[in-house]
Every structure is written in structure tokens, then in C-alpha cells.
């Protein structure tokens with residue numbers, strides 16, 4: 090009987106802890122949702138840039154813009170947490186608009202310094218169905234005197250599939266402006282390449298979950314190899330994210346992957362840090378695809 094009582098007590102205790110944990114989590118989310126609305130005006134956001142390397146030339150001509158938020162009392166909040174909340178609470182468009190403007194101004198600065206980088210930005214589902222997005226971008230290109238090729242878009246399959254027709258309209262307009270489009274986190278969604286090919290897509294970005302352990306996991310290597318082959322046979326460029334070692338970089342380059350991104354090359358960093366990084370960077374030499382050596 091004592092044991093039963095103890096179990097009941099423990100059960101009630103853990104149940105209560107669970108509820109308290111949930112409450113705490115819920116409270117944090119409500120706080121973040123509320124404070125996100127002022128984050129732009131309060132200057133709490135900034136952008137980190139992560140370089141991508143062209144495997145063939147070993148040079149860096151592209152990078153990805155990743156949003157960062159330092160909350161005044163809660164400190165650094167990761168984008169995997171606040172982007173989802175912004176999407177569900179309706180503030181994502183405001184954040185995206187801030188990011189676009191900020192990145193375009195930064196691109197102009199870099200071009201004045203002689204760095205002709207192209208920056209990729211991530212779009213959410215509600216951005217890709219925003220009918221004014223293309224027009225706003227065209228205005229930004231005009232204002233900052235940028236070529237449309239200096240910007241590219243990364244969007245996940247799931248963001249596009251939420252409303253394919255509306256997304257298709259926006260993506261076509263962006264494409265017509267000269268903006269390149271990549272499918273982000275490729276391999277984590279449920280859409281087929283046939284569905285993806287219907288979209289105006291230029292590149293596939295293989296999700297880091299398949300790439301991170303490519304140097305030790307045979308299965309991952311197989312998946313990545315066939316993704317690169319399929320992508321290429323459909324005329325798409327292939328980018329690998331989450332490249333964490335030189336061995337992985339060499340493997341991917343040997344498989345014919347077009348671009349690499351990951352902690353091995355560089356972590357995301359502030360714009361000034363990236364400028365310094367670019368100034369001191371010397372092109373690396375990666376192994377060429379095996380087929381170009383092996384074919385008689």
C-alpha cells in the first residue's frame with residue numbers, strides 16, 4: 090500500500106512538473122511573440138552571413154543571410170525558435186522586409202568595397218505567397234543599384250507546398266526578375282523531384298542531416314550521391330549544407346557537388362567579420378569529380 094501511495098504521489102508530482110514545464114514554455118512563447126513586434130524598432134535584430142564555396146574554383150562568391158535576435162532580457166533566441174513563432178503570429182513579413190532591406194544595403198556596401206558577393210535569403214511560407222514581394226524587391230534593386238543576380242532565395246518544400254499556386258506565382262515573378270531560387274533542406278520534405286521540377290527552381294540544397302556524417306555513414310553517402318546525380322540530371326545545381334570536415338568537403342567535391350557550406354569552411358558571422366574573412370581568404374583546391382578523371 091505504501092508503494093502504491095508513493096507511486097501515486099510521484100505520478101502527481103511529475104504530472105505537476107510537466108504542467109509547470111509546459112506553462113513556462115507557453116509563457117516564454119507568449120513573451121517572444123509579444124516582443125518580436127518591437128524587435129525591429131528596438132534594433133535587436135542583426136544578420137549573420139555564412140559563406141558558400143564553389144567546389145570547382147575553391148572560391149567564395151556566395152553567402153547565406155541568417156537572422157539573429159538578441160532579446161533584451163532572455164538573450165540570444167535561436168531562429169529555429171523565433172521564426173516559427175513569427176510565422177504563426179503574423180510578424181514574419183515585417184521581419185522579412187527588414188531583412189531584405191538590410192541585406193540590400195549591405196550588398197551595396199560590399200560592392201563599393203569591391204566584394205561582389207551574392208547573398209541568399211530564406212523565405213517563409215507567408216513570404217512566398219506575398220503578391221507584393223517581387224515588386225518590393227525590384228524597388229530595392231533600383232534604390233541600391235543592385236543586379237538581381239546579387240540576391241537569391243532559399244525556400245523549403247513545405248513552405249512552397251502550403252499553397253503551391255500562390256507560391257508558384259511569386260516564384261515565377263522573382264525568377265523573371267533574375268533571382269535564383271533554391272529548395273532548402275532538401276530531403277526532409279515529402280514532395281517528389283517531379284513536383285519540385287514544376288517550380289522555377291535552379292538549385293537543391295541538401296539538408297545538413299544527410300551531410301553532417303557523410304564521412305562516416307555509408308548510407309548518408311549513398312543518399313547524397315544519388316541526390317547530386319538526380320539534381321544534375323534535371324539541370325539543377327546542388328549545394329550541400331552542414332559540411333563539418335575536410336574529408337566531407339573532399340567527398341562532396343568528388344561526387345560533383347557544386348557548392349559547399351558548413352562549419353568546416355566558416356560559421357555564420359557578422360558583416361564586418363565576413364569582410365575581414367573574405368579579405369584574408371585564399372581559394373582552396375578540392376578534388377574534381379571522379380568521372381572527369383576516370384572517363385577514358
Ligand code: C2E
Nearest residue numbers: 155156168169172188211212213331332333350351352357
Ligand atoms: P537553414 O536555412 O537551413 O540554415 C542553415 C542552418 O544550419 C543555420 O542555422 C546555420 O547556422 C546552420 N549550419 C550551417 N552550417 C552548419 C554546420 O556545419 N553544422 C551545423 N550543425 N549547423 C550548420 P540557424 O542560423 O540557426 O538557422 C536555422 C534556420 O532558421 C534556418 O535553416 C532557416 O530555416 C531559419 N532562418 C534563419 N534566418 C532566417 C530568415 O531570415 N528568414 C527565415 N524565413 N528563416 C530563417
Ligand code: MG
Nearest residue numbers: 153211243273
Ligand atoms: Mg537556408
Ligand code: MG
Nearest residue numbers: 273274296330
Ligand atoms: Mg537548410
Ligand code: MG
Nearest residue numbers: 245273274296
Ligand atoms: Mg533549416
